[in-house]
Amino acid sequence: MIKLTNFAIAATETGRAAQYGEGNPFLEWAWLIVIVPFLAFLAIVFFGKRLPRRGGEIAVGAMAFVAVYAAVLFIMNVTGGVEFVGDPVEVGKIGTFAIEWGWVVDGLSSMMYLVVGLLAFLIFTYALGYMEGDVRVTWFFAAFTLFAGSMLLLVSAPNLIQLIVGWEGVGLSSYLLIGHYWEDKENSSAGMKAFYVNKVADIGLIIGAFVLAIPVGSFRISDILTAVVDNPEAIETVAMVGAVLLFIGAMGKSAQFPFHVWLPDAMAGPTPVSALMHAATMVTAGVYLVARMFPLYAEMAADARGLVITIGAITLIIAGLLAVVQDDIKKVLAYSTVSQLGYMVAALGAGAYTAGLFHLWTHAFFKGLLFLGAGSVIHSVHSNNMSDMGGLRKPMPVTFSTFVAGTLALAGIFPLAGFFSKDEVLAAFNHEGYTAVLVIGIIGAFITAFYMARTVFLTFYGTYKGHGHPHESPKVMTVPMMILAGLAVVGGWVNIPGLYTGFTEWVGTRAHPIAEHHAESFDWPVLAIGLTAALLGIVAGYLLYFKDKQTQLERDTFRIPLLWPLLEHKYYLDDLYLGGIVNPIKGPIARFVNWTNSYIFDGIVNGAGFLARAVAGVVYGVFDQRGIDLALNGLAFTTDGAGGKTRLLQTGKVQQYAGATVIGAALLVIGFVIFR
Amino acid sequence: MTPDIDYLALAPEITLAVTAVVVLMLDLFLPRSQKYWTAVVAVLGVSFAALPLIALAVSDVGERSMLGGSFVVDDFALVLKGLFVVSGYLVLLMSVSYIESDRYYQGEYYFLMLMSILGSVVLASSRDLITLFIAIELVSQPMYLLAGWRKGDLRSNEASLKYYLLGVLASALMLYGMSFVYGLTGELTLAGIAEAGAGMADDPAFIMALLFMIAGFGFKVSAVPFHFWAPDTYEGAPTPVTAYLSVSSKAAGFVALLVVLYSAFPDAAGVWGPAVWILAALSMTLANLTALRQTNIVRLLAYSSVAQAGFMLVPFAAAATTDQIGLGEAFAATVTYIVIYAFMNLGAFAVVIAGARKTGTGDIEGWGGLGSYAPGIGLLAGAFFFSLAGIPPLAGWIAKLVMFSAAMGAGSGWMVALAAIAAVNAVIALFYYARVVKTIWMDPVPATAPDEQVRTSPVAGSLGLALGLSVVVVVAAGFFPSLVTFFSEATRALAGG
DSSP states (O other), rough: OOOOOTTTTEEEEEOOOBOOOOOOHHHHHHHHHHHHHHHHHHHHHHHHHGGGTTHHHHHHHHHHHHHHHHHHHHHHHHTTTTEEEEOEEEEEEEETTEEEEEEEEEHOOOOHHHHHHHHHHHHHHHHHHTTTOTTTTHHHHHHHHHHHHHHHHHHOOSHHHHEEEEEEHHHHHHHHHHTTTSSSHHHHHHHHHHHHHHHHHHHHHHHHHHHHHHTTTTHHHHHHHHHHHOOHHHHHHHHHHHHHHHHHHHHHHTTTTTSSHHHHHGSOOHHHHHHHHTSSSSSSHHHHHHHHHHHHIIIIIIHHHHHHHHHHHHHHHHHHHHHHHHOOHHHHHHHHHHHHHHHHHHHTTTHHHHHHHHHHHHHHHHHHHHHHHHHHHHHHHSBBGGGGOOTTTTTTTHHHHHHHHHHHHHHTTTTTHHHHHHHEEEHHHHHHHHHHHHHHHHHHHHHHHHHHHHHHHHHHOOOOOSSSSOOOOOOOHHHHHHHHHHHHGGGGGGOBBBOOHHHHHHHHSSSOOOEEEEEEEEESSHHHHHHHHHHHHHHHHHHHHHOSSSHHOOOOOOOOTTTTHHHHHHGGGHHIIIIIIIIHHIIIIIHHHIIIIIIIIIHHHHHHHHHHHHHHHHHHHHHHHHHHHHHHHHHHHHTTTTTHHHTTTTOOOOOHHHHHHHHHHHHHHHHHHHHO | OOOOHHHHHHHHHHHHHHHHHHHHHHHHHHHHTTHHHHHHHHHHHHHHHHHHHHHHHHOOOOOOOTTTTTTEEEEEHHHHHHHHHHHHHHHHHHHHHHHHTTTTTTHHHHHHHHHHHHHHHHHHHBBEEEHHHHHHHHHHHHHHHTTTTTTTTTTHHHHHHHHHHHHHHHHHHHHHHHHHHHHHHHOOOOHHHHHHTTOTTOOOOHHHHHHHHHHHHHHOOOOOOOTTTTHEEEHOOHHHHHIIIIIIIIIHHHHHIIIIIIIIOGHHHHHHHHHHHHHHHHHHHHHHHHTOOOOOOOOHHHHHHHHHHHHHHHHHHHHHSSOHHHHHHHHHHHHHHHHHHHHHHHHHHHHHHHHHHSSSSBGGGGTTTTHEEEEEEHHHHHHHHHHHHHHHHHHHHHHHHHHHHHHHOOHHHHHHHHHHHHHHHHHHHHHHHHHHHHHHHHHHOOOOOOHHHHHHHOHHHHHHHHHHHHHHHHHHHHHHHHHHHHHHHHGGGGTTT
16 A cells, blocks of 8 residues: 655745746737647648648648747746736636636746647658658648647646647547548557547546536636635545546546556557657646646645556556567557656656656657657658568668667666656655655666667667668658757756756746655665666666567567566456447447337337236126227227237337337336335 | 507517418419529528517517516527527528429428427417417427428338327327316416415326426427437438427427426426436437447437437436526526537538438448548538537537536536436447548448549538538537527526526
């Protein structure tokens, strides 16, 4: 059982007085960040086809705007701190609740704007090259812009309604993008799967939003958090339920166990989509939601954090193990993302707000980079499978070197970005006393390094086993990779305990300050163990995969008994969902209801008719009177003997339907009179 | 003494009635090739009926009551009349090319359609049981005939006969209940019933009467278990008639339910609340599960409309457990849902008409690849079906939101349970709505598809207009819900909230 610490006591409050707020023109106009992608979407839909790059230039232009604007906001936050809530536009009322569109710029959202804007800009640029000559390029860029726009809408949300709209928009556009190569049935099913899994989890988010909003009387996040801090009586009773429900929504988007099954299948989409989805949009939404609502989890619903950290820990280990056995390079990265999201979620669950977000930040750079690198390789060898690759470091030097940088960053090797963020997460586990989770995290670090080493050695070393001649990708693709590689190296230097902790201040700038512990220096034992685990992982990968043998199978004989069948079948979760939930509903249950609709009422009505006829027979025998006879004929007409006249109909079920109507009404009446 | 007649208040009804008669007369004198004029006159007549509504809405008089309180023009009546006129207008637009291609009885078709619209407009103002009954029958009776309009088609005959037989039965139930209410309270006006029946909520006869009326209205709104007619009738009837049945006729049933339950039986909410809870839960669950197995698009929409009726009933159930403010909120929630549903469902049926013409079939399988040769229809199908599924930012999402808000706001465990049932159903519904969109966009064009000429034939102008108007509302109301909530909030005065 996981121990909960009331860290609020020992915590030092962060949060600084923001220098920029009301009246600053950049903040007043920050809604442009959200609007421009949607305008670009419309422009691409209507004019894209006529442009030389089929609408791609509009998409890249819009993202360039977003990235630059976000950079301005980010710099403002770095230099003085921003805290601003735009005047919301009320667009409707449901009961006493206002539906509003608005925008928030504070430390947390300005960090997310930058991550989304920058990654989207680089990945869109890359996509110009990657998608050239592809089917439906215009449609792709339209949906891609919508995808990024929805994420920005979500991030900018000052209230839960707007957050949900953006949230669902992300889900919808991801469905369009994952199913992009819909000629292949598997791909369109993958899109549907992502959509459905997310939609199931969304039930939690929507109901949770109401659970929290109703006692507070407002959907505004600031009102809810103010209630959490200043007026606990209002929200105390529902805080726990609301926090858990919101987290269920977050588990869907952030692919946490047991909702993680959609993310690896989502690899069916074009690689730039995977890159953006895994680095900046969609999967980070759940983490963002928990971070945005963090005071709720920290103060009131501390018990809900037990669930959060447990789910995060389970996710990080099971997904890490799955990544080891994949042959599809994108699936390795996909499970890796799930696993890293587990770190972020577990960190938030442990109460380490900054550590969770810091890992989100660094992960965005190196995971975006790794996906672009994988895309570059796939683009070159026309296969996703590492068994078709090998020896690519010679023909693809830029892809190779950037991919290695991303790998080392992800593995957490000093001094790359992932080292600092992963260390901070592990140190937080240690400090808050979650020893079991710390151990899981360290094992996870070993596994991470191991599967990434395996990927690098299988892809770039040994001999080439595919067809054709692999070649380096064009500049439009490699330049974004180089930029991201730079960020994957230096991205972690913004939060070094004891030296420079800018990032902590940046994301701590918000209306409701975060109470958490901040270490004065590195947690040296944890650092040493974590780094050793990562290095051991690389060494293990080197020993197993560096020497090239003939086939994938021979190299991949490293199989742990008992665990292997579980991994091969992805813990049987897909089978469980399909066989246990989806198929029964689509198959037997729906068929049964359909059948009941058509037949069971027949049975009841026929039974009633039979009874009526039996009674009629008795009565006929006893009183052979014309009047009664007539009445009974009338009765028989409505039930069983009606055949003659209504058989004219194709199915002749009208009398049954009528019977059902009468029986339905009668049951209602009887039920009420008896049971009230 | 002649009663005091407020002609402005009656102007919409008078306009519709006069138009109907003119259409019938025109039909007598026009040669066959000129019959389309009946359509033109009908469409114009319905448009003109909207003008006095606007005049009434902006006038300072406020509530206009006449005929001893039996006929009232208040905000609720105006909003719903507006809805009926607009959806009638859209159905007429959808009918033009569809009915013209059948080449017979155009005049009679529009006459009957106008009569039904007239019935619904009167219904919105009815405040006593007799007026209400006559109005709701005036909505239904022409539909019995119109459902069987394609005389040569056996299924159309079946549709009509089934609808008629079951409809009459439901009316009998409803009337039986009404007669009991009259007998027990001695009152016909809804306000009078509310007063006289205040302490009767425990009287079994009173309960029976109330539930029989709910059963009758339940038939009109096609709630489970009174829905059996809907799939067969929807499939057999001409598609514009089906659109009308699933929107205006259903809305008429809801108006009757709203008016009767909230203004005549507010004290018996403890009786009708739980009854409607059951109907709502059954309608959502059974209809959604059945819809999963449908292969015909019209039957799918039939079950979808039954399920949507279930969602609309949810706030009714909430009303039973809340105070006066909650009552008003539940009332407004249902009105909001109805208004949004009207546009998205009419749009969906307009897509069906356009799509069926291009693909030559109502089987969903036959719609494969429609998006590739008719991208406009494909996009519209996506908009309407995703709106029905409640995906933001399309308007259907706002409908679901107000429904959840009313249910969760009631604060009782039963209502939270119903909200959870609704949420699960919203996910199940996504399966079949998304499947249609997926087929349209992602499946290959089937071998049985008609030739190039049919596939690329243009959409009739009037149908295009109906599609355009619906999609504008569905998209705009999604971003600016006040386009709808402004009106629905105005209606809540009727519930006293």
